[in-house]
Amino acid sequence: MENDKYNHEEETVGYQKIDRYDDEKIASVAVHYKDILGKLGENPEREGLLKTPERVAKALQYLTHGYDIQPQEILRSAMFKEDYSQMVVVKDIEVYSMCEHHMLPFFGKAHIAYIPNGHIVGLSKIPRVVDAFARRLQVQERLTNEIRDCIQETLHPAGVAVVIECKHLCMSMRGVQKQNSVTTTSAFTGEFISNDKTRAEFLRLITADLH
Numbered sequence: 001m002e003n004d005k006y007n008h009e010e011e012t013v014g015y016q017k018i019d020r021y022d023d024e025k026i027a028s029v030a031v032h033y034k035d036i037l038g039k040l041g042e043n044p045e046r047e048g049l050l051k052t053p054e055r056v057a058k059a060l061q062y063l064t065h066g067y068d069i070q071p072q073e074i075l076r077s078a079m080f081k082e083d084y085s086q087m088v089v090v091k092d093i094e095v096y097s098m099c100e101h102h103m104l105p106f107f108g109k110a111h112i113a114y115i116p117n118g119h120i121v122g123l124s125k126i127p128r129v130v131d132a133f134a135r136r137l138q139v140q141e142r143l144t145n146e147i148r149d150c151i152q153e154t155l156h157p158a159g160v161a162v163v164i165e166c167k168h169l170c171m172s173m174r175g176v177q178k179q180n181s182v183t184t185t186s187a188f189t190g191e192f193i194s195n196d197k198t199r200a201e202f203l204r205l206i207t208a209d210l211h
């Protein structure tokens, strides 16, 4: 009865909304940020900064809450038997992640396709999988591969395609300071590798303005 899962999706354990924080974790991270503020030359006791260590700790918990999510469970919670074998494309999915080298944001868009092989998946679950992996410390290449592998290994489609385009703040607000460079990564399985026409169609669909 896979369809039943539509009805109680909020109860499934695969993902969580961050509407509550781990108080112990927040307090232990906040202590360090108070210390860091002092070391940076600030006065952590001044009014505007009094709650900053706690705010930063909460923000960081949110920005890394993907560690608490099992992306495979997200997909399993909404897989439906369906006799549809054309490419399904979800494009322009917003991505917000943090580079693991500098802990600065990188952000942009993900474009994802799969070719069903007996099962389709609830459309919203694809952006949820993106978030589950993006809300961790990442490099863009690993993020791309993890999304591909999760969809392939859970849904077993005839092929998966993932393209991600992002700007990295570590390359614009510091370091090499290139304001307009965009990094594109891609990862494919199955028919997207073996069939040039399939891959070309995917690339055409994600670059076409169909709106």
Ligand SMILES: Nc1nc2c(ncn2[C@@H]2O[C@H](COP(=O)(O)OP(=O)(O)OP(=O)(O)O)[C@@H](O)[C@H]2O)c(=O)[nH]1
Binding pocket: 099, 100, 101, 138, 139, 140, 141, 168, 170, 171, 174, 175, 176
């Ligand atoms: N491949 C890859 N590199 C990344 C990503 N995010 C950040 N980086 C890079 O990680 C590298 C870390 O290089 P290091 O030389 O150790 O660090 P750094 O001295 O701060 O380097 P600069 O950014 O060049 O100043 C930099 O080249 C960053 O641009 C990513 O998602 N993928």
Ligand SMILES: [Zn+2]
Binding pocket: 099, 100, 101, 102, 103, 104, 168, 170, 171
């Ligand atoms: Zn970085």
